[in-house]
Amino acid sequence: MNIGPYSLRNNVFVAPMxxxxxxxxxxxxxQLGAGYAVSEMAASNPRLWQSEKSTRRTNHDGEMEPKAVQIAGADPSMLAECARHNVARGAQIIDINMGCPVKKVCNNWCGSALLQDEQLVRDILQAVVASVDVPVTLKFRTGWDRANKNALTIARMAEDSGIAMLTLHGRTRADGYSGEAEYATIAAVKAAVGIPVVANGDIDTPEKAKYVLELTGADAVMIGRAAQGRPWIFREIAHYLQTGDYLPAPTVAEARLVMAEHLQAHYAFYGEYLGVRTARKHIGWYVRELPGGEEFRRRMNLLDQCPDQLAALETFFDQQLGYGERLQYGLAADRLVA
Structure with missing residues (x-):
């Protein structure tokens, strides 16, 4: 699969979160198999560009290509300038956020709130595409609410505006993340446009990925919350789509190494004070489905030094060896039993 001039190694993507x-x-x-990943959303307001948070969010130093930055805002000219700014800093693909359902984003008429104003959507798409010489993609939802689904209109508008790829989450803004994603709208969008379409929403197993691809005809799937604490889900899904076979769950030794390397990179990126605190959520996700994980998470959240976090994880994974060579980890372990 390609996005503009960039050839991707597979069609299993990381959702921007x-x-x-x-x-x-x-x-x-x-590294663990995702074919493509997009940054956290960067604010279009120029006053925020030099803030520590914005600078960190758009930092792609040493990252595998293509480097994609998601931008969010409601003003076409401001978004166009934001796109130019990020391309100058190394972005190779610009993604426009019209999918975020969070209230503080939508209250500023950003994210999925934009779907209420189709003319503004058109103006934004055209302005951003015209502002840069790299591919521009769009992530959006099926509509504002279930009575006002306009994904087909937005998709055709996007294609006409020069958007290179669409990612559609199978929920409306009003749905948030509740209930179940629906895929009929994604299938309708795929049938209506000639550009690549990526299916997003509730894809959390290899079987679900295959089902959604077959049902919708989409070119790729995008994985969000299911990757939290399970970064190997990308290789599991990619392998299953290619072969029809399951990969075994990671060994305890591999999981220990992955987690340690992730934390070291995390600490280096954020610094010790912020790093040890922001790492807690990742550690919690890694251990939540493992034996003793919840008790460990509570104790780990009291630690405020990076070496202490790492040492605690070493001890935790040593204990996991008592349950077997491989992680007894959620669905992967269930499939091995089956």
Missing amino acids: AGVTDRPFRQLCK
């Missing part, structure tokens, strides 16, 4: 898909996590997911 605020506070999650920072450079260390994106790089880890790519």
Whole structure:
């Protein structure tokens, strides 16, 4: 699959998630099989560009190509300038966020709130595409609410505006992340446009990925929350799509190494004070489905030094060897039993 001039190694992508898909996590997911990853959303307001948070969010130093930055805002000219700014800093693909359902984003008429104003959507798409010489993609939802689904209209508008790829989450803004994603709208969009379409929403197993691809005809799947604490899900899905076979769960030794390397990169990226605190959520996700994971998470959250976190994890994974050579980890372990 291609996005503009960039050939991707597979069609299993990492979804942009605020506070999650920072450079260390994106790089880890790519190393473990993801074909493509997009940054956390960067604000279009120029006053925020030099802030520590914005600078960190758009830092792609040493990351596997292509380097994609997601931008968010509501003003066409401001978004166009933001796109130019990020391309100048090394972005090779620009993704426009019209999918975020979070209230503080939508209250500023950004994210999926934009779907209520189709003319503004058109103006934004055309302005951003015209502002840069790299591919521009769009991530959006099926509509504002279930009574106002306009994904087909937006998709055709995007194709006409020169958008290179669409990623559609199978929920409306009003749905947030509740209920189940629906894929009929994604199938309708895929049938209506000639550009690549990526299916997103509730894809959390290899079987689900295959089902969604077959049902929708989409060119790729995008994995979000299911990758939290399970970065190897990308190689599991990619392998299953290619062969029809399951990969075994990671060994305890591999998981220990992956986690240690991830944390070291995380600490280096954020610094010790912020790094040890922001690492807690990742550690919690890694251990939540493992024996003793919840008790360990509570104790680990009291630690405020990087070496202490790493040492605690070493001890935890030593204990996991008592349950077997491989992680007894959620669905992967269930499949091995089956």
